[in-house]
Amino acid sequence: MAAPTSLLLLLLLLLAPPDSSAAPVAGLIPELKFFEKSISAIEEVAGYYLEEKKEEGVKDVSGEQSSADDRQLGNSAADSYGALIFDLPVGTSPPQVLPFVMDITTDLVWAQCGKPGPTYAPTFRPNRSDSFSPIGCADPACSRLMPKYKCAGPSDRCGGTSAFLATDTFTFGTTPAKGMVFGCIGKVPERNLNSTFGSAGFSRGPLSLVSQLQISRFSYFIDDGGGDKSFVSFSVADDAAPAKDKGSRSTPLLKGKYPDLYYVKLTGVQVDGELLKGIPEETFSGSSGVILSTTLPVTYLEQAAYKVLRQKLLTQILQQKVVGVPKSPDEDRLCFPTKEFAAVKVPTVALVFDGADAAMELNVKNYFFNVAGSGQTCLTIRPSTGGSVLGSLLQTGRNMTYDIHDEGGVLTFGPAMPAGGQAAAATKGGAPAPAQASLVTIATLLLLGRVLIF
Structure with missing residues (x-):
């Protein structure tokens, strides 16, 4: 089975029912059952995130944003045991701040699009962004990024009606990155992690943030003490390598x-x-x-x-x-x-x-x-x-x-x-040192210990 770069395969993975069994994995990443395990293991994060946001009285998905000077993008609470979740502004007029899960096993960056559902699920509204643009099926980018996708007609969107590829501006700190390719996905079943968070792919694939931003180095730290020291950072081009930890x-x-x-x-x-x-x-x-x-x-x-x-x-x-x-x-x-x-x-x-x-x-x-x-x-x-x-x-x-x-x-x-x-x-404050993040510093809050599925 080829590595999952197809949007249709991604949808199949997202919509698959969670597998809560503890049998040995018989086909690892990127096999389907393995992704089901991954989704099942952290889907409860979604419920806790929504509950905490409601308790805070937050009216929209942007939450409380840090100042641009400290190059931090919000604080997304996550009752997790390893999932790194951060807020990222998408679109323009004005940007819509959405939570994303850092995933180094997938290349696609995607967000749930359309009108908000009955739950407090963050949803991207394409019609409110002046810079949003669907990728057409006849666009050379469609065949380049999804070579196995078969168009029903030249006027179709690249990926279909309920899930398709598009471009928009993503803002990292104070730096806008125009024309970022991402997946715009319709309704995802509730109580699934993916109905609450988007995905920020950090794999080597052509659609990932690593490839689109030409990232040469990225780092993360997952705080295991229930504190706020967790971070994700990355560097581009030939930025100087940060000093290594003693004992690295x-x-x-x-x-x-x-x-x-x-x-x-x-x-x-x-x-x-x-x-x-x-x-x-x-x-x-x-x-x-x-x-x-x-x-x-x-x-x-x-x-x-x-x-x-x-x-x-x-x-x-x-x-x-x-x-x-x-x-x-x-x-x-x-x-x-x-x-x-x-x-x-x-x-x-x-x-x-x-x-x-x-x-x-x-x-x-x-x-x-x-x-x-x-x-x-x-x-x-x-x-x-x-x-x-x-x-x-x-x-x-x-x-x-x-x-x-x-x-x-x-x-x-x-x-x-x-x-x-x-x-x-x-x-x-939990953000990486400036030398380590030439373009973006993302701080996250992780709270370990409520649920873990074995």
Whole structure:
């Protein structure tokens, strides 16, 4: 299955019913079922966002905007566990401020268009923007951007009537970017994340912000302490590289089976500083590597490696005689009663990537997560077949920087910060340092911990 650059395929993914089952993923990004997992895992963010906006008495989708001087675009509250959500002005006369989810696994930038529905869902009104322009089916841009789309007639819009490609002005800080291509999508089912937020694609695909703005480097920090230190930033052209965090490590970004996605090579897993034995050599020998995601909280590890990791953790935890053997026979999960687990000395875990000393030491609270309302603390690493994905939970609390070039690029990840700690690249207000964001600085507010689906 080809990487999803088609608007029609995107719609299929968005309209698919959420998959709440916990079976191993049998076909990873960009396979359909995998996207269903991603949507299901964070769709509750939508409901909380709407409730909080109503409580604040906000009458429209713009919310409270920061001044242009500090180059911040609003504060979008998100009860998330890794989703980066920010406000972005779209259109002119005047701009309409809409919330977008940063997604590094998709190339399309899209927003829900049309008249607002019965819920408080942010909706873009094309007829109120003087700079809005649908892309026609006969436009060369349509065939270039959607080569497999078949036009019913030359006067049709590129993509159909209920979902189509268009151009408009997007404003980053005080800088307008004219002629940005994005998807304008009609009604999306309520209570789905995508009925509340648009998507800001940061993949390598031709429609992404990375490609349209010629971004050479982007960074993000997901605060794991319920604070306001989270940010997304990017640089264009040949801007000077920002200073690295002390203790930062780098690994090559690979060009995998799906060239629009970001891959890194995992070479092993450590528990308490020791490399796990018993993982078949071919487990990590694939050329594609591990896919990186900012919208899927849970990490998926190839089943052969997952089984060894799960058994090692289970053995070392049970040896302490603090908790009993998990009652569930499901070997695809590892959960313990939260009250008993609080006394456990949890073994440390690190993912070892290709490169000189490129081990990512994980925060315990991110790989053993207290699932609110369940009384359970569960391992946030799950088994998969067909590939592995590094989810957003394991990325929280550290700077993640992507330097992109045609041959692949480099991923640089900082050391894990203490809960609520300050990212080295951020200022006190949560925005990245000026040297790191030549065009835009986006601050977000993340509140971790209400809902997580395993």
